[in-house]
Amino acid sequence: MHSVVAFTDTYLPTVNGVTYTVHSWRDRWQARGGRMDVVYPDADGYEPENGEYPIRSLPFPFYDGFRFGLPRVPRAVRNVDVVHAHTPFALGLGGLRLARREGLPFVVSYHTPSSEYASYLTSRRRLEDGIERLSESYERWFLGHAAAVVVPSEATRDDLRSRVGDDVGISVVPNGVDVDRFRPVDATAFRDRHGLSDSDTLVGYTGRHGYEKCLSDIIDxxxxxxxxxxxxxxxxxxxxxxxxxxxxxxxxxxxxxLDREELPAFYSSLDAFLFPSPVETQGLVALEANACGTPVVGVDRGALSNTIEEGVTGYHYDLGDTEGFRAAIERTLDETAELERRCLDRRESLSVEHAVDRLADVYDAVTGSGA
Structure with missing residues (x-):
C-alpha cells in the first residue's frame, strides 16, 4: 500500500463533507495497511492522532468557523509516495510545494468550486463577477499541476472538464458513506431529546448553513x-x-x-430530507440520508441531478420552482414506505469501501505501480 500525505484546509473538530471524507478515507486506508498522514489547520477541541499534523492557522475573516492554515510542510512528513491535496488554497499550496520539491505525484480532490464563495467576499455584483473569474483562472493553474484530479461524481467531472479542458486527467471517486454507521435506527430518544413529537411529519436538512445552498427555499x-x-x-x-x-x-x-453520532437518528427521524443546494459536487448528506432509508427531495442541478435517483431514492424539482419543490415533497411523503425500501436496497453501493478501492486505483496509476 502506498504512503500518502493529505493536505486539507478543513479537518476535525470542524465537521463537514470534506472533513468526513478525509477522515474516513484515512481510517480505511490505514486499516488496509497503508499510511495516510494529514496536514491541517490547528484548532481548539481536537487532539491529533499519530500521523496528523496541525499547522498554525488564523481565523478567516469572511467565513465564520473557517481557519486559514499557513502553507507549510511539517518536517515530520517524509518518505511518502503520493501527495494528495483536498484544497487549492493555503495548505494545498503546501502540498504542491512538497510534490514539486520531491518529484512526487500530485493528486487533487475537487470538493467545491471556489468561485461559488465569491459572494462571501463582496456584495457588489461586478466585483463578485471579477472574483469568480479570478478564482476559475487560479483553479485551472492549480489543477494543471496535478497528475490526477479526483471528483466525487460524473456531473462534477463533466462540469470541470468543460472549464479546464482535456489536458487534466479526471477520475470519479465517490466520497462514500460509512454504511455501518449510517443505517436505520430507532429515533425515539432523538425526537424526545429535541422536543419533536412522534406523531409529527418531519422534513429537514443538516449541514453547513451557507447562503449558496439556497436553504431559504426549504422555508418557502x-x-x-x-x-x-x-x-x-x-x-x-x-x-x-x-x-x-x-x-x-x-x-x-x-x-x-449535531455530533456525528447523532446523525443516523436525525436522518431516521425524518420522513424526507430536503436538499435545495445547486452547488454540490456530490451531496454526501443526501447519500447518508438514503443509507438510513430516508428519501431525498433535491434540486435538479449539479451533482444532485445524479445523486438522487428519480422515483427510486427521492424526487427532483427545478431550481427556483417553489411550487414544484412543494409538490415533490408531497409526493415523497405519499410514497415514503416504498422509497425507503428502495433506498435500503442500494445501501451497499454507497459504501466508503468502494470509494477507497477507486482511490487505490488512482494512486496506482499516478505512481505507475500496482503496489
Whole structure:
C-alpha cells in the first residue's frame, strides 16, 4: 500500500463533507495497511492522532468557523509516495510545494468550486463577477499541476472538464458513506431529546448553513405543508433562515450542531430530507440520508441531478420552482414506505469501501505501480 500525505484546509473538530471524507478515507486506508498522514489547520477541541499534523492557522475573516492554515510542510512528513491535496488554497499550496520539491505525484480532490464563495467576499455584483473569474483562472493553474484530479461524481467531472479542458486527467471517486454507521435506527430518544413529537411529519436538512445552498427555499416550499421543518448544523445563513421561518409562519426547529453520532437518528427521524443546494459536487448528506432509508427531495442541478435517483431514492424539482419543490415533497411523503425500501436496497453501493478501492486505483496509476 502506498504512503500518502493529505493536505486539507478543513479537518476535525470542524465537521463537514470534506472533513468526513478525509477522515474516513484515512481510517480505511490505514486499516488496509497503508499510511495516510494529514496536514491541517490547528484548532481548539481536537487532539491529533499519530500521523496528523496541525499547522498554525488564523481565523478567516469572511467565513465564520473557517481557519486559514499557513502553507507549510511539517518536517515530520517524509518518505511518502503520493501527495494528495483536498484544497487549492493555503495548505494545498503546501502540498504542491512538497510534490514539486520531491518529484512526487500530485493528486487533487475537487470538493467545491471556489468561485461559488465569491459572494462571501463582496456584495457588489461586478466585483463578485471579477472574483469568480479570478478564482476559475487560479483553479485551472492549480489543477494543471496535478497528475490526477479526483471528483466525487460524473456531473462534477463533466462540469470541470468543460472549464479546464482535456489536458487534466479526471477520475470519479465517490466520497462514500460509512454504511455501518449510517443505517436505520430507532429515533425515539432523538425526537424526545429535541422536543419533536412522534406523531409529527418531519422534513429537514443538516449541514453547513451557507447562503449558496439556497436553504431559504426549504422555508418557502414548506409554507402550507402540514409538517415540521428540522434544521441540523449551523453557518452564516442561520439567522436569516430563522427570521424567514418566523415571517412565513413555518414551524421550523433549529437544532444547531449535531455530533456525528447523532446523525443516523436525525436522518431516521425524518420522513424526507430536503436538499435545495445547486452547488454540490456530490451531496454526501443526501447519500447518508438514503443509507438510513430516508428519501431525498433535491434540486435538479449539479451533482444532485445524479445523486438522487428519480422515483427510486427521492424526487427532483427545478431550481427556483417553489411550487414544484412543494409538490415533490408531497409526493415523497405519499410514497415514503416504498422509497425507503428502495433506498435500503442500494445501501451497499454507497459504501466508503468502494470509494477507497477507486482511490487505490488512482494512486496506482499516478505512481505507475500496482503496489
Amino acid at each position: 416550499a414548506a409554507a402550507g405543508l402540514d409538517a415540521t421543518v428540522v434544521f441540523g448544523g449551523d453557518g452564516p445563513a442561520r439567522e436569516h433562515l430563522e427570521a424567514t421561518a418566523r415571517e412565513r409562519g413555518v414551524d421550523a426547529r433549529f437544532l444547531g450542531f
